[in-house]
Amino acid sequence: MRYISTRGQAPALSFEEVVLTGMASDGGLYVPEEVPQLSAEALEAMAGLSYAEIAFRVMKPFVNGEIDDETFRGIVRDAYATFSHDAVVPLNQLDANHFLLELFHGPTLAFKDVALQLLGRLLDHFLAKRGERAVIMGATSGDTGSAAIEGCRHCDNLDIFILHPHNRVSEVQRRQMTSVLADNVFNIAIEGNFDDAQAMVKASFADQGFLNGTRLVAVNSINWARIMAQIVSYVTAGVALGAPHRQVSFCVPSANFGNVFAGYMAYRMGLPVKQFIIATNANDILHRTLAANDFSKQELKATLAPSMDIVVSSNFERLLFEAYERDG
Numbered sequence: 001m002r003y004i005s006t007r008g009q010a011p012a013l014s015f016e017e018v019v020l021t022g023m024a025s026d027g028g029l030y031v032p033e034e035v036p037q038l039s040a041e042a043l044e045a046m047a048g049l050s051y052a053e054i055a056f057r058v059m060k061p062f063v064n065g066e067i068d069d070e071t072f073r074g075i076v077r078d079a080y081a082t083f084s085h086d087a088v089v090p091l092n093q094l095d096a097n098h099f100l101l102e103l104f105h106g107p108t109l110a111f112k113d114v115a116l117q118l119l120g121r122l123l124d125h126f127l128a129k130r131g132e133r134a135v136i137m138g139a140t141s142g143d144t145g146s147a148a149i150e151g152c153r154h155c156d157n158l159d160i161f162i163l164h165p166h167n168r169v170s171e172v173q174r175r176q177m178t179s180v181l182a183d184n185v186f187n188i189a190i191e192g193n194f195d196d197a198q199a200m201v202k203a204s205f206a207d208q209g210f211l212n213g214t215r216l217v218a219v220n221s222i223n224w225a226r227i228m229a230q231i232v233s234y235v236t237a238g239v240a241l242g243a244p245h246r247q248v249s250f251c252v253p254s255a256n257f258g259n260v261f262a263g264y265m266a267y268r269m270g271l272p273v274k275q276f277i278i279a280t281n282a283n284d285i286l287h288r289t290l291a292a293n294d295f296s297k298q299e300l301k302a303t304l305a306p307s308m309d310i311v312v313s314s315n316f317e318r319l320l321f322e323a324y325e326r327d328g
């Protein structure tokens with residue numbers, strides 16, 4: 001399995017290379033060359049398995065043998081042992097046909113822990129193997145930053161720099177990020193909003209001269225491994241609710257479009273999904289795009305949910321790539 005850019009001008013990468021990068025050199029985002037398939041039998045066989053075992057089975061084709069099975073199982077097991085609930089992402093039944101997928105049992109209580117507890121460990125594994133050290137960069141309106149720092153603070157082979165908009169993250173998440181006493185963790189409060197922070201991270205990828213050759217890696221959902229790990233939650237929920245024999249609809253709050261895109265990938269892999277409902281707040285670029293083809297930038301509105309406050313949803317490019325039959 002190779003990974004290709006949504007813009008068609010960057011070299012195809014292996015899984016290891018795609019984890020150890022961020023944006024493609026042509027400004028695009030990496031996606032797998034083919035979408036691995038989960039057969040009805042494979043989904044049936046997942047009933048009753050632990051989250052870690054389902055995660056191993058769902059992600060194995062993406063890893064493509066680049067980590068041996070025993071080591072990868074261990075990495076996955078360690079990542080999800082940090083969650084306070086045995087089911088990792090339990091379903092809470094609200095009504096006859098209405099369930100809440102609880103994604104808040106990780107160390108920072110943000111759903112980002114699902115992917116970032118794994119990504120930190122994958123990065124450390126590959127960097128140790130190469131004998132390299134890397135700079136990890138991320139932009140956050142609060143949740144990604146806290147979860148990325150928690151996922152990377154114990155890693156021996158990386159330094160992590162998180163940019164957050166000054167005075168525009170929740171107080172809890174500001175403290176989660178800035179009170180970590182680890183020599184490899186650096187918080188930078190910028191003047192501006194999340195999109196300004198994200199633009200700075202993307203600009204750093206476009207011009208890496210200032211790094212003197214040190215590798216730069218992204219922890220935002222522009223990194224494919226973030227999407228890959230989030231696919232697992234959808235498959236786990238779908239199987240618990242009767243897949244492959246029953247279709248499920250998912251309603252997902254979405255800002256950068258990474259989480260719901262992971263759901264779409266689960267669907268493309270074979271999970272029977274009836275519908276995705278995307279929830280936004282006043283920063284509604286996704287609603288405007290899907291309802292009226294309007295992907296224009298509008299002034300960011302600060303709301304009570306800063307994690308949802310975004311001007312442009314980066315991962316929408318991955319969906320466009322699929323919608324246009326993968327024509328980069």
Ligand SMILES: N[C@@H](CCOP(=O)(O)O)C(=O)O
Nearest residue numbers: 140141143144220221256307
């Ligand atoms: N709310 C997020 C937005 C960035 O999302 P990501 O999924 O691309 O990391 C944040 O923490 O800023």
